[in-house]
Each structure stands twice: as C-alpha cells, then as structure tokens.
Amino acid sequence: MARPRFTDPFQPAEVRRLVREFGSPLLILDCERVRVQYRKLRKALPHVDLHYALKPLPHAAVVETVLGEGGWLDLATTGEVALVRSLGVDPARCIHTHPIKRPADIENALDYGVTTFVADNPDEVHKFAHLNGRCELLLRVSFRAPGAVCDLSRKFGCDPEALLDIARLAAELGVTVRGLSFHVGSQAPDAAKHVEAVGACAKLMAAVRREKLGPCDTLDIGGGFPIHYGTPVEDIVRFCAPLRAALQKLPRRVRVIAEPGRFIAGPAAIGVASVMGRAQREGHWWYYLDDGLYGSYSGQLYDHARYPVEPLRDSPERLPAVLAGPTCDSIDVIAENLMLPKLKAGDLVVGRAMGAYTWASATDFNFFPRATVVAVNRHPGDTGGVYPA
Numbered sequence: 147m148a149r150p151r152f153t154d155p156f157q158p159a160e161v162r163r164l165v166r167e168f169g170s171p172l173l174i175l176d177c178e179r180v181r182v183q184y185r186k187l188r189k190a191l192p193h194v195d196l197h198y199a200l201k202p203l204p205h206a207a208v209v210e211t212v213l214g215e216g217g218w219l220d221l222a223t224t225g226e227v228a229l230v231r232s233l234g235v236d237p238a239r240c241i242h243t244h245p246i247k248r249p250a251d252i253e254n255a256l257d258y259g260v261t262t263f264v265a266d267n268p269d270e271v272h273k274f275a276h277l278n279g280r281c282e283l284l285l286r287v288s289f290r291a292p293g294a295v296c297d298l299s300r301k302f303g304c305d306p307e308a309l310l311d312i313a314r315l316a317a318e319l320g321v322t323v324r325g326l327s328f329h330v331g332s333q334a335p336d337a338a339k340h341v342e343a344v345g346a347c348a349k350l351m352a353a354v355r356r357e358k359l360g361p362c363d364t365l366d367i368g369g370g371f372p373i374h375y376g377t378p379v380e381d382i383v384r385f386c387a388p389l390r391a392a393l394q395k396l397p398r399r400v401r402v403i404a405e406p407g408r409f410i411a412g413p414a415a416i417g418v419a420s421v422m423g424r425a426q427r428e429g430h431w432w433y434y435l436d437d438g439l440y441g442s443y444s445g446q447l448y449d450h451a452r453y454p455v456e457p458l459r460d461s462p463e464r465l466p467a468v469l470a471g472p473t474c475d476s477i478d479v480i481a482e483n484l485m486l487p488k489l490k491a492g493d494l495v496v497g498r499a500m501g502a503y504t505w506a507s508a509t510d511f512n513f514f515p516r517a518t519v520v521a522v523n524r525h526p527g528d529t530g531g532v533y534p535a
C-alpha cells in the first residue's frame with residue numbers, strides 16, 4: 147500500500163490559502179506532526195504508555211489523533227472530561243490527575259467511567275473513602291526542580307518522607323494505592339530530575355508493597371519533555387537515555403506511564419496573525435497584529451516561552467521593527483528590536499512551535515476573539531477544517 151499523503155500546512159502557500167478560507171488569526175494544527183511527536187516519544191520511551199495531557203492544547207483533533215496512534219489521555223478537570231466524553235472516548239484510556247478535586251469533579255469523572263485518580267495529601271485521600279472498590283489512586287510525590295521553567299513540584303505533590311503515612315491512611319480507609327506519580331516541571335533542561343524521581347519512587351513503591359498497603363505497581367513519570375523554541379534542545383531519544391536506563395532497573399511487574407503535553411502538541415501548531423495597521427515610532431516600525439499577548443501569545447507571559455516569529459513576506463531590506471498585539475494595553479507587545487521587511491496591512495506573521503500553552507490560555511480581552519483552530523491532516527488527503535465545526 148502507498149504511504150498516505152499529507153500536505154504540509156506550514157508551507158507559505160498553504161498558510162495563505164487557509165487564511166483566505168478561515169480568516170485570521172489562526173492556529174494551524176497539523177495532526178501529522180502530532181503523530182510524528184507521539185511516535186518520537188514512543189521511540190524514546192519504549193514500553194511506556196503515553197497519556198496525552200490535554201491542558202496545553204485541549205482540542206478534539208489532538209485527542210483523536212493521539213487515540214488513533216494507540217495512545218492514552220490524562221484529564222485534570224471536569225471540562226476536559228466533558229470534551230473527551232463528547233467524543234465518545236473509552237474512559238478506560240483515561241486517568242484523572244488533578245491532585246485537588248471537588249467531590250463533584252470526582253463524581254463526574256467516575257460517572258464517565260474514569261477509575262484512576264491522583265491524591266497527594268490526607269484530606270484528598272479521605273474524599274475516596276466512601277468509594278471503596280470503584281477507583282484507585284496514584285499518590286503524587288514532589289521532587290523540587292528549581293531549574294525547570296515551570297517547577298510544578300512546588301504546588302503539588304507530597305514530600306517523599308510523607309508518602310508512607312498517606313499510603314497507610316489509604317490502606318486504612320480501604321482505598322487502593324495503584325502506584326505513584328510525579329511531575330518534575332515542564333520544559334525540563336535535562337532528564338536528571340526524572341532519573342532522581344524514578345529512583346526515589348522505586349524505593350517508596352517497594353516500601354508500600356513491603357507493608358502490604360496496596361499493589362503499588364504503576365509508576366507515572368509525568369511530563370516535562372522539552373521542545374525546540376528559539377534555542378536548540380537535545381533530541382528526545384538522547385534526552386531520555388538516562389531515564390530509559392533508570393526505568394530498566396524497575397521490577398518487571400511495574401507498569402510505567404507518562405503524561406506528555408507540550409512535547410505532543412507544541413511543535414504541531416503555528417500561529418498566524420495579520421497586520422491590522424502600522425505606525426512609525428521613534429525610528430521603529432510598529433506593526434499591530436490581530437493576535438497578541440492576550441491571545442495565542444499568552445504563553446509568553448504564563449509559560450515563559452518565546453516563539454520564533456517571522457513574516458511570510460521576505461525582502462533583503464530589513465528595518466527595525468516591533469510586533470504588537472491588537473489590544474489597547476501597553477504590555478501587549480510580542481517582540482521588539484526585530485529587523486523585519488517593511489510590512490503592510492494584511493501581511494501575515496507566523497509564530498512557530500505554538501501548539502502548547504498558547505491558544506489554551508488565550509482570552510478575548512478587549513473582545514478580540516481567540517484564534518480559530520484549523521486542524522489539518524486528520525486523515526490522509528484532509529486539507530483542513532475548523533474542528534469541531
């Protein structure tokens with residue numbers, strides 16, 4: 147059989163065509179790149195079940211593409227449960243990983259059919275006491291990572307020293323401890339924290355089993371796998387090499403799962419904005435785009451990211467320029483001190499690696515609408531569509 151054929155929607159001609167069809171601003175999501183990312187991480191972490199964390203890009207097209215690859219899902223909120231439920235996803239492929247939940251969030255996820263939840267403190271374990279037999283817990287342990295761009299272990303996870311007491315409480319209340327989980331922080335600089343956490347968790351899991359507090363045979367190694375923005379990062383297979391070695395030392399019966407978000411979604415989308423107008427100020431051309439820091443570029447604030455931006459128009463003559471967002475707020479500036487070709491209204495500006503933590507945290511401040519997501523290559527020969535319509 148011939149290999150399925152996909153169009154590259156990031157090519158300038160395709161970008162222009164999609165803007166003509168769907169307007170601006172756009173987030174062009176290439177499902178084929180989602181597949182490529184998923185397969186790369188599978189290769190880097192063989193025998194690890196990959197649960198795509200919806201948070202960075204909670205979009206139906208990503209969810210269905212990951213499932214199409216045989217993947218799994220990581221849900222954290224009632225809204226995310228509603229999304230996958232509306233798509234008819236088998237709940238057996240989902241886990242719920244928010245360490246702090248309202249009883250209604252738990253009931254809602256249980257009603258859908260999710261049976262694996264996360265807890266990291268005694269109060270949260272108590273919320274499962276009356277649910278005997280209906281679900282199991284992963285206990286989340288914290289390993290501080292001051293080097294990570296987003297240190298998620300400050301807000302969530304118990305001290306490794308506190309873990310056994312929480313497991314004892316679960317056992318007392320009849321709540322099954324299925325395993326442990328951690329998240330070392332997003333866009334990790336290297337795998338050292340993952341390796342340290344796997345080693346520490348292996349010891350804790352053995353201790354839980356020794357005391358017969360639960361089966362404790364699942365280890366969830368979280369997310370954090372980095373992608374290339376402006377500065378190069380290590381190839382993911384090489385990045386994961388020490389982690390693979392650490393996982394190999396685990397007892398064979400331990401099932402290992404991961405919760406990648408950024409790595410799956412980040413490189414799979416570009417942001418496309420149009421120049422609304424321009425002005426010369428203090429020797430710089432200011433270009434005002436229809437997307438900015440309150441929209442898809444919100445990740446520059448919340449996620450501390452810097453997206454490589456470039457206009458589609460090229461010219462050898464370059465002038466000092468500023469790219470600004472559309473709102474009337476002065477912080478709404480995407481990038482300064484650029485050297486750009488002279489642009490005019492209607493010209494397109496593309497931001498790369500904008501799939502993760504961009505559209506997801508966008509607002510409609512000033513009533514500038516969020517970018518429209520156009521998902522391309524959901525199937526071979528699919529040339530793009532707003533999805534769901």
Ligand SMILES: *Cc1c(COP(=O)(O)O)cnc(C)c1O
Nearest residue numbers: 199243332369370405406407408
């Ligand atoms: C945000 C989050 C993820 C995804 O993390 P990435 O660094 O984007 O891979 C996974 N699990 C949990 C619990 C999260 O909060």
